[in-house]
Amino acid sequence: MFNASSTAEPQEPRSGKLFAKPWTADVSRVRSFWGSVERFPPGGNLIGRLRNGPKQVVVLSGWACDMWILPDGRRQIFSLFVPGDHIDIRQNSGVAARSFVALTRLEVIDRRRLANGGTEPVNLPQAPSFEETEDRHFVQMVRLGQLSGKERMLHLFLELYERLSAVGLSKDGSFRFPLTQEVMADALGLSIVHVNRTLQQLRREGLVEVRSGTVTLLQRGRSAALALYQGASPAQLV
């Protein structure tokens, strides 16, 4: 289970040259200290391995999301999880089927292991409070309910940039972005075709650059204004 080995060593940390910073360093330490890192392939279902009740994990590398699938196949992604994020994996209490899915190769570690198991303390990000989790959901509701396609996309990019920056996974406005346009569509409540066209529009307008799985925000200040993005303090937006 933990020795998928050899070919392993997932991609994110590999680019340590480009994106080296605080938490990234700890990740490799965590990985070497415990053999208890859980790995999932793209599309892997995080709930599958649940034994007794919910479980809190921290993402070491890769991306994941949680979502609902409607009876007719439509999907809504509620939030994206990136390295450093805490995921509170649990079965959905209601009728609809909430699921947690890996979007890339994914490494997570059980929080309890980190808490008691370790000899050396690790700079893991704090678990988000209930309010912070809720706020993130509110932001998603605002995107879905009030923003246009173009605004939604910029808004999401800005949020991801900010979150990835917090763990050292960005550099000068750019960050690795391993999601397909289909996933973006499900997260933003848009059709895949429209995601594609909107992306091109943003490129034409010189707001973002998307090349080989890397997104670059070229005018963060202007983008934030356009998308009514309020996440970061204006200062951070260059």
Added chain:
Amino acid sequence: MFNASSTAEPQEPRSGKLFAKPWTADVSRVRSFWGSVERFPPGGNLIGRLRNGPKQVVVLSGWACDMWILPDGRRQIFSLFVPGDHIDIRQNSGVAARSFVALTRLEVIDRRRLANGGTEPVNLPQAPSFEETEDRHFVQMVRLGQLSGKERMLHLFLELYERLSAVGLSKDGSFRFPLTQEVMADALGLSIVHVNRTLQQLRREGLVEVRSGTVTLLQRGRSAALALYQGASPAQLV
């Protein structure tokens, strides 16, 4: 503060004839036992009276909502609160201004008062768990992100019907609905004009009837199917 009196005696319980059931009965008892019921006018801001930190209240009568207002004036309502609902009133942790607003005349009571103050126990609804609150938000995200205008509206009506039924505030598919179309628009992420037209469409199709502040769901089963509504068990949907 609590003796707004005389003209008071809000509307919901007045219609006790039509909508009498479990919890409604207790409401009048609560109201008479304690003078500590807080009242707000339509549009009243529930946060205004916060003294020390957050506060949990239960709605005795009237409707409320929580929302964000974007810098350019757009509004997104996250959830609607009806009689029996618990509201966890608190300042927003992030940048944007979350606010809790009364949508009609509103009566709430502090949960702590109910807990220790009372001589006689009251059948108050249980406080929702974290998961239940979260689920409600997920439902809202699905509505905003995946459903069409018509679907959203039906879906919301069905949810409200189910919730109001739980506290005895419905009868044969109908319930009091004191919201303006503008509020519906903000809750559903639609324009006010489109809300109006969609409403008429639903009427023409014989799915709902809206007369003088009362909504009647004429074909709950079909509506649930149309709107992919999964809240209640199929049995309940007649």
Added chain:
DNA sequence: CGAGACTTTGACCGTAGTCAATTTATGTGG
């Protein structure tokens, strides 16, 4: 009865969805 709040309507426009085909990666086996 008049003022203001809500609802309704018409005309028109633009964002976003659908369908279907094409091009461009990506990946795998030989």
Added chain:
DNA sequence: CCACATAAATTGACTACGGTCAAAGTCTCG
């Protein structure tokens, strides 16, 4: 390292859902 199969991105043509603007009705309430 090439050929083929598959996934992902892109394009075109067309449609329709939903937004905007502005005006006209309705309803409430003092």
